[in-house]
Amino acid sequence: MTKEGSFKRAVRQRAQATGLRYTEARAALEKGRTSPFARTRPVEFAELREHLETRYGLRITSIAPIDDDPETRPSGSWIGHYPWTLVVKRADGPPWIARVFSSAADTVGRVEGDAEILRFLAAHDFPAERPAHDSPVSVFEGSGVIVTQYVEGGRPAQSPAVLHELAGLLGRLHQLPAAGGAVARDGGAEEHDGAFFAGRPKQDLVAAMSFLVSVEDAVAPEGRETFEWLRDKVEKADNAEGLPEAFTHGNYHAWAAVGIPGNLSIVGWAGSGRGPRLPALAWLLTTAGEGDSEGIDAVARGYREHVQLTDEELDRLPGVLAMRPLWLACLDYREAVRSGSTPKMDEGWVGWVARPEHAEQIAAQAISSLQR
Template sequence: MTRDGNFKKVVRRHAAETGQRYTDALTDLEGLGTRMDHQPVAERLLAHLRNHYGIDAVAATKVSVHKTYVFRIDRNDGDAWIARAFPPARPRTGVEGDAAILRFLQQHDYPAERLAVDDAVSDFDGSSVLVTRYVDGPPLPEGAEKFAIMGDLLGRLHALPYDESAGRPGGASGEDPSREGAPRQDLLAGLAFLDAVDTKVKPSDRERFERLRDQVRSADDGDGLPEGLLHGNLLHAPDHAIGGESGPVAINWKASGRGPRLADLAYLIWGTGHWHPSRRPNQEWIDAVVNAYREHLEPTDDELDRLEAMMYIRTLYLVCFSYRRAVSNDVPFDEWWFIEPSEYFAATAAATRAAFRR
């Protein structure tokens, strides 16, 4: 990334729009890849776990397509673990927060993965490692049943009582460790993804790029809406919810914390029809979410009125994330479907409001 006059203008604009000093904004944009990319060496991780916990760990196998730092740890002396050796840019306090939330969920018998040991966070090669018990189970069933399961998981989660131990801000994806926290952080991260490649955007793509920036800048971040404990990324099944021995289990709590509960629900509702070629609302799947969620909570009128706008938070983030990757690799960008057509968002939100108000 060059430091020519155009890029300096981008940095100054980014600083003004995100409330940062110029030097911090420069670090925000130039350090993106380093903060997010992390590929621990499996053998070194195994040696660390053997030394720190005294276990007979024999194999570390990557289990996630998207997260190169997540490993299944097989042992000769017990059941398998999951070890997440987070990027070094993620502070240990964030990983300790994950562990605190998992303890809270266990206290309330919520169906989440469990910590492998009491002392579940350790330091390894400049990063923090969280160990949990491996959940052996199949992906969730497809169709309406899957959305009923996820609607129930979210409803149960959002209805849990407030506890200070699980009170950190949450809801943002947090792939950039500097942008963990409330859903607004997804929008700020989206701006960073775009501004990081601003000077590389082709003239023919400039108009659409600027429209995307404006959409991110003006998006509803859920401020003022009722809050609850959020998972932050449940829709990414089978990665984040799987079938355990005693029923469905939610995993991967890095994005969890207190925030507007509609952020979780809106992302799930968006997912009910986004894969369908026609991009029309899937009423059966919407009803499955609504009927399961309302067993625990009823959204307020304000939440239902802002549902369509809130469906854009994570989807804009995903577009910006993918846009940066495409421009950086000089390949065409073809993932506008995350946020298009707008008619799908409006119709799906309307169908959901009608279902809740029946």
């Protein structure tokens, strides 16, 4: 069978397993083939469906990525962005969410830790997704799978009120008591490559460097200056080490929340654990909107209701603000090189990092609000 014929068969299988029309299933798979977050091997939806039905005694009416379905697609997302976060619609009972992780070393043990963390959050009445079963973790073809309860309401539109609520929840999270087990594991790094770069926020810089190294031999001569500049940025970046620590989330921004404003729940705990608390706040401030004083002020007000930053945290805020954008800039650079193009200094996240006034302006606005 030709490569295109094999792809068409995969589309038909996905459409049958998920209930999507052929064109919708094709669009989802096309995006998945080009996504920088694509796994090394696809999830076989029919087999996963059978696995979950057998393990939990269910009858599943459909199973599909959360962003394949217009009814469940997160606001502002696009097809293929959450390919391994699946909505499991059951014949008897409300839907579940199933998250399928990569099959890299010790991922199943880490997913078991995710379940332990969700139980810890429930015990402290923190609004987060909840396990859908007493034994929410299973192994499917070597990959860890966790099932959680589906939260109605979708992702809220970003607004000052929502940002204030999110920041308040982050402050509450950072005030939770220290605990052992998975709660004490290193955390705070971006979770999408968790099996390889799990741990403290500084792992984002390790990942960023790996993105660059992976394409170093393919960089065109005209792209070498940008490559060297990015590598230097990564080597000199503030990794937030030595700052006050707490149990923290790995990717805390508006897309980490689902539900109705005023009663939001935080999801996506694969990158969570103990680490410097400032990076999570910095990322929320960054995504609150460049130059949006109202949004930045809402974040600062919500967080300071629970946590007072130290002088050193305030001093290092501009550098820590740049850490996640630098991770994204290196990811953008890698994808550009892989596609045969030469990244430019004024494009995307590379352009963001190239203009340090972004972080400086956000930090100045945030510090002004945090100190009121």
